Amino acid sequence: MATVHSIQGEHPCFSPGARKRVGRLHLSVAPRATARIRFAGSSVGTQALPPAEALALLDSVFADGTELGIVGITGPGDPMATPESTLETLKLVRAKYPELPLCLTTNGLGAAGHAHALAELGLAHITVLVDAVDPKVAEMIYAWIRPGTRNLCLPDAAELLVSDQLRAIEAFVGAGIPVKVNTTVYRGCNEAHIRDVAHTVADLGASIMAVMPYRALEGSEDYLAVQPGLGIMREVREAAGRYLKLMPQEETCGWDLMGLERPVSEAVGLGPVLPKPSGPRVNVAVASESGMEIDLHLGQAPKFLIYGPREDGLPCLLGTRPAPAPGGGDSRWEELALTLSDCFVLLAAGAGESPRKILGSHGIQVLVTDADAEGAVDVLFGGGEKGKGRGGKR
Structure with missing residues (x-):
């Protein structure tokens, strides 16, 4: 039987206490990415789940007796790049588990127009990834940005990205959906700009902000060049905190089942949550x-x-x-x-x-x-x- 775990006064994504005790399952149903960070490593080629498979995955988690506090739609691409599959997944989950809190993570490109549809599905919150509110700063961070199927030069694409992100936050807030902003700090690119990001998204009605350091793989070319140190992060967080409530430092959200340990083996590359025999399907x-x-x-x-x-x-x-x-x-x-x-x-x-x-x-x-x-x-x-x-x- 599905068990939705709720802690009075605590949000399973925002509260440090709840994050340690409440399961959070992320369903990766987005096949297409619309942007790539300049410093990111090579893609692992994760495949997106069709909506029906995503629901089956959720069913298998509940069938195993796991308690969930929230289910998120995120990865491997951007959920709003293919809104049809994202909305279909949300509708399937909402129909079967009407009390289950749902959330979504997006970079905001093309997202504003779907705010009311997402609100009607009762999302608990939406996370918008905003690393810059100045297109010139965004150009320093992104290798490419591809809205829709159009190929735009980076300066034009960066301007569109920033504009769409701010419109998305405003639209989500206007539709009654709480907005969390995730901002990654890249040394030499946007550390002096985080104050402006926090000020801007706070004015638009964002509820909370996560400010995280970019973590390069040790030994990579940009390991020392781009990853900010503790001193930079303290200054950045202090500046952002003047405008908006901040997530506890180093609190991050994962891609799969988080917050609860599971004894399922990942040794054969099948992932952390597996389907199980059920009824005549054995x-x-x-x-x-x-x-x-x-x-x-x-x-x-x-x-x-x-x-x-x-x-x-x-x-x-x-x-x-x-x-x-x-x-x-x-x-x-x-x-x-x-x-x-x-x-x-x-x-x-x-x-x-x-x-x-x-x-x-x-x-x-x-x-x-x-x-x-x-x-x-x-x-x-x-x-x-x-x-x-x-x-x-x-």
Whole structure:
């Protein structure tokens, strides 16, 4: 049964006490990024979950008895770059869990026009990522900014980003949604500008601000050049705090299940929260050419290995099932859903958005990994860290 944990007078994202005790699940349903920080490392290529899979993931967390204080929509891209999938996810979650607090994180590009739709879904708050309120400063921070499908030169794009961020904050506040502003400090770029950011967003009605240091990977070229020291951070926080309530220092929010420890293995690259057998869906389908590793893209698999529990409950290989013939568009994946009607998850080395969405709507979650097949299956059935993934992803 779903358990929504609420602490009177404490917000699970803003209160240090609540953050230590209350689970926060982030659903990554945004496939497209609209901006990239100049100093960021290479992307890990995380795949976005279709809305149905995101709901299935949430269902699996609640089915495991976990208490959640809030569910956030964030990553791997920006949720407002693809508002349709974001709003669909929020609607699905709100319909099934009407009392569950929801939040969203965005850089604000193109977001203002969706303020009322988000307000109608009862968001607890929205986090807007604002590192500058002067386009010239933003140019120093961003490598590129791509609003929509338009290619703009960086000066024009930076001006649009700053304008959209401020309009988004104003629109969210006007629609009755509390706004939290996250600001990252880059030494040599915006440390002298944080006061202006705090002053500006406070005037627009933001409720709280998180001021965080940029953390470069040690040994990278910008490790000493861009990462601010403790002295800079003290000065910056003191300046910002004159205008707006600040989050406690070093309080950050993660990408997956936070605030509660979970015994689920991540050794095979399946992520921290896994689907579980439910009802008649007790088996696992695997796309494998070698029979040992998960090494086939979903669309390339001519057949699937089917693993399921023996009489003693231990998983074993039950046999194989043929995949539908290529072609046929969405009907191919509808047919596959029928073929795998007793499976709760499908493991593949890659999968497109359309089959993931269709299979997810039928209760079959698609997980992308390149792990050892038996090891991944063992983890899904609650076993140990038998498999050795090689940087699998979700």
